[in-house]
Amino acid sequence: MSSTEPVPEPEPSRPWRPDDGPAPEVWAWPAGDRPALGVWSAGRWRYAPVLAKQEWPDGTIRYQVEVDLLGDTTITVRLYQWPQPGLRMAHGSRSAKPTRAFERDQAGSMPRRER
Template sequence: MSDSVPEPVEARPWRPDDGPPPHVWTWPRTDPPALLVWSHGRWRWATVTARQDRADGTIVYQVAVDLTGSTSVTTRLYAWPQPGLRVGHRSASEPSDRLPFGTSVPHAPPR
C-alpha cells in the first residue's frame, strides 16, 4: 500500500511578489511537533522547525529531515496537506509567533 504514496512536493520559499509576508509560528526546541515524510520508499521522521501561514491560505511547514536514511539532515518546505506527509508527533506546547529571546528582527522566511 505504501508504494503507491507519492513523495511530497516541496514548496518554494515565500517571495515579496507573493503578497504580505507569512505569519510564522515556532515551538520550543525541547518540544517540537514532527511530520512523517514519504521519501525513498520509507516514512522519514521530520522535526518541524516552523509553520508559515501564507496570505493565500496555504500552510507551509519547514522541517529538518533525513530524506535518504544517510544521517544527512536537510531543511525542506512542504505545503500541508499532501499524501506524502503525515502527522508524526504533536507538540504539547503552544506555538509562538513572538521574537526569539535576544533578537530584534522579526522572523524571516527561510531562504
C-alpha cells in the first residue's frame, strides 16, 4: 500500500465458537505492562491496549483490544485478526512473555481462568 492510498479500517473478528474446533490458546499480560496496537478508525490512529492474544489452531493470531473508535471516550472491546493494514504495533511489553490466561479442564471442555 502506498502512502497516498487511504488506510482501510480493520475488520473485527468474531469470537471463537465450539463448532470452530479446538479452542485457541489465550495469552494475557500484567495490567500495568500491556502492549498496545494502533487501530485506524474514523480517519485517525487510535491507541488500543491489548487485553489478550489468541493463537488459533489454524495458525491465525487475534488480538482483543480496548479502543476508543470515534475519539469520544467511549471504550469498546474489539477482536482483530493480525495482520491487517488498519492495525499497527503502538508499543510492546516489558514482560518477557505473556502468561496463559485460560487452561482447558481435563475433559477439554470450556476454558477456565487460571488462578
